[in-house]
Amino acid sequence: MPNDYSPFVEPPPVVITPCDPWPPPYYLEDGLRKVKPYHYTYNTYCKERWRGRELLEIFASEFRDRPAEYYEKAILEGRVVVNGKPVPSTSTIINNGDIISHTLHRHEPPSSAQPIGIVHEDNDLIVINKPAGLPVHPAGRYRHNSVIEIMRADRGYGWNPLPCNRLDRLTSGIMFIGKHRQAAEDMSAQIRERTVKKEYITRVLGEFPEGEIVCEKPILQISPKLGLNRVRANGKEALTVFKRLAYYPPKEDQQDGQPNEVNGGEHDGMAWKKLRGYSIVRCFPVTGRTHQLRVHLQFLGHPISNDPIYANQRVFGPSLGKGGTEDENEEDIMSRLSRMGKEEVADAVAYHDEMVDQYNKRKAEKMTGETCEICDTPLYSDPGVHELGIYLHARRYYCQDGNWDYETGLPDWALPPPGYEGATEPTKESDPLAVDLTSAAG
Structure with a gap:
């Protein structure tokens, strides 16, 4: 039976995406991989630098995707909520532990239609050749057009690719994808320790x-x-x-x-x-x-x-x-x-x-x-x-120990x-x- 002194605190409620399309709505056109627009909900914990700041000011200063007028309207119309609930005004103060949810009609930028190259694959890792212009993780204006989601679309909804290193969106080349958590942790540790x-x-x-x-x-x-x-x-x-x-x-x-x-x-x-x-x-x-x-x-x-x-x-x-x-x-x-x-x-x-x-x-x-x-x-x-x-x-x-070499x-x-x-x-x-x-x- 739980008691009043339990340290567990229920996390704040969040809003979920109205409909998460699968398979991803990709189509190829003019050498580009495109994604049909769709609705999506971002859920973001309050970052340390956001504490004590007004909600609209955070969006206007931290996010480049839309103009401040868009974010003001989204807050007032309830498309941006805090801890699962609409806020009384755009000047609502955000505090540590708050979760901000933003549901929007998402327009992803196109990426190259060039496929993700496979340099090496075994039971633990996939070594890929990432095309330029493709982010590794869903971020900013990109979600389906990311290494993670394209590989999931190729290999199945339940597959969870685990990147061990990151490259800038505009950069191409060698990346390591773990097939399971231990493999990803081992390779990430090698890279962090500068033995790679x-x-x-x-x-x-x-x-x-x-x-x-x-x-x-x-x-x-x-x-x-x-x-x-x-x-x-x-x-x-x-x-x-x-x-x-x-x-x-x-x-x-x-x-x-x-x-x-x-x-x-x-x-x-x-x-x-x-x-x-x-x-x-x-x-x-x-x-x-x-x-x-x-x-x-x-x-x-x-x-x-x-x-x-x-x-x-x-x-x-x-x-x-x-x-x-x-x-x-x-x-x-x-x-x-x-x-x-x-x-x-x-x-x-x-x-x-x-x-x-x-x-x-x-x-x-x-x-x-x-x-x-x-x-x-x-x-x-x-x-x-x-x-x-x-x-x-x-x-x-x-x-550096000569155990592996990919190029x-x-x-x-x-x-x-x-x-x-x-x-x-x-x-x-x-x-x-x-x-x-x-x-x-x-």
Whole structure:
């Protein structure tokens, strides 16, 4: 018989999704995997930073998916409730332990129709090659268009894939999926303890220096809402080693088959245009901070050439944030970044020149000005193929003890362009790195 002193407390009531469609409402169109709109309920415990704040202010500042006016209307009409009950006003204070439920008509962005590749499979793990542009977990505007849900749709409703590592949505490459909890925990522990070595391949602006380039600048999360991280002295420790695999100068810089020594001048005030051609770079992260490779490459002055955040001159100006300084106006940067994909196309500098054809320059995801007939949600156009990912690929994960080693080939964008000779695979003699990562990390 329970007594009055039992420590158990019933959790707050939550709202459940009105109808959870199965199988997922996927369809393929124009090289994209699309999802028909559907109703869905988010249930979220109060985060520590939300405590003592007003409900509408939390939604307006933390969530980018809808405008503040939408959230105000949803609260007043009872589509947003707290602990299973409507609230008296949008200024209701949220406290520790509260559960916020938000039922909405969900419009998922399309993802690439490219299938999830299988690199290796046994009784414990599946090693996959994740396509670019696909999030790992349901999050934000994505649910069915995620690695977890696509694999469940392929293998059955009751199957529960357990990711052991994560890749950014825009990044492709090696990921480990546990078939059962013990396998997932074992692999996740290996990755956390840094006994697993990683190699990424990327394509960056300009002629990246030769040799082994070590960057150990700390990284700070500036805005979780916008996904913005920067090099800052008060950030978390971060260490990456970079090694150039190839450099491809522009055609006009070649004379008698040799790159021209002239590195180009200013072009209409765009300092980044001095970064002639592009380089394929191998990246060896020792730590695992969010956006670590993207942020370190931006700091070094060679951002990933199609990165919609860190190679965006509309956000960072003509220097693209090279050697980011503490006196940058972060509010201005965040304001400009928040407009990307809404009022402005979120294009990287790569799309200002000849690397992308005119069709893809025009075709991009942004607000259309139209709204959904069911929920009045602003509708977006389909993304262009060039927006589905960035030039960053997790090519190889291997155990330092030699127990296992999984890798993929180079992605198409890392191979020599037509008319050039260059590396078609990383050079074996540089594995392992000459630099002592253990001492560098210490």
